[in-house]
Amino acid sequence: MSQIAFETWVQQELQRVEAALSRWVPADAPAGLGLAMRYGVLDGGKRLRPLLVRAACEAVAGDLAAALRAAVAVELIHAYSLVHDDMPCMDNDVLRRGKPTVHVQYGEAAAMLAGDAMQALAFEVLTPDDGDAETMPPALQARLCSLLARAAGHAGMAGGQAIDLASIGKPLAEDALRDMHRRKTGALLQASVLMGAATGGCNPTAHAALSDYGAALGLAFQVVDDILDVTQSSATLGKSAGKDLDANKPTYVTVLGLDEARHQAQALHQQALQALSRGGLADAEHLRLLADMVVDRHS
Template structure:
């Protein structure tokens, strides 16, 4: 697939995704809660996780309805995590996706509740009354729960907060970011694959692809934090350095971090090549977009 057709696929997929997510996030939750949820979840972000779900499903010829539900669920988990991470008790940030963070806009209590409600909604989205077989519902819920919990995103954030001002070696840093960022990206790939019938070889290869891509995303994030300004990023630039948090740039240096991102892209593409799947071009081009992005 060439760049033009890839861009067309992205535009078409995101249009369908945004419509689906808009229909799932309620406007009329009590006491303005729906407004806060929609502010946090809709109209912004790279939407990488949903695209990974949809691309992985396409690679295995899976069920589109289940994949779209999974894409929405993953993004709801991601959105809730950003709301909570931005709060004063965590990263204390005031800018996200080019606009005030949810707690700045709605207050801390409402932001906390919006995050809680989006987390719960994610699992409600995965368990509709019909359209997804019960066994697949259970599998998707288990994958998302594992990626979100103590051994995944929440555990990584706990390590991140405990590591402020500490010198970490690369192994510890990699484990932190594998949990905090990588596991949910990997789960996005595997949830898309779960929507189809996948041979064991392809499942293992897609898992390795997701792991490499997830780490590459964080390495590039660390690079952009010190090389781009807030206007381009849509969030506060240099905040990790200001908070004395360990990053790939602070541990390895800027150029070695860039080299690592390229190495991880190569690992991701090698995993795809070993999958035995007929067409993994969407996933391959998504890996390029992760490493080559500017925000």
């Protein structure tokens, strides 16, 4: 597949996801809550997680309508986590996706509620009413909700953030750092792949390959994030550069050094591609190119 064809696919998928987010995130929620929610999730971000959902769905010839709901749900969970992480009680950041963070724009209380509402909305999107034109089998709804909840909760993203906050100013061994990032960042990226796979027929070999791909890619994403935090400007990143170093947080760069962190990113990239190659998937090209995009990105 040519790079132009891939970029065309990405733009088409981004348009679908953005339109669905705009449709399902209500502007009329009470007391300005909807405005804060939409500010926090619309018109920004790489949308990598939705792209992984859609690409994995294609790889298993799955239900694209169900995958669109899954893509929106996982982006809502990601966006809510950013809203909460940016607040003064956590990372205390003022810039996200090139604009003021939600708590800066709307106040801390509104930001907290917007994050709470986005988290709840994610599961509402995955469980459409019987009268909805895009219904899903109850078993698929349950599977998607289970994958997303586990990735977002104590065993995944929330647990990783707890370790992150508890590790400020403390030395952290590489295996502990890897565990933290597999939870905080990797779990939701891996779940994105598995949610896409859940929308179609997926034999055990393909499922294991996609799971391994998602795990390697999720960790690679965080390693690259740590590298970019010390090599790129805030204007390029769309968020505050150097904030982890300033906060004395352990990262792959501080624990391993910049050169070794780059080596780790490339090794994880190869692990992800090798996992895809043994999956026997009919069409995994978009997943392969998304792995390239994660490691080669500059923001």
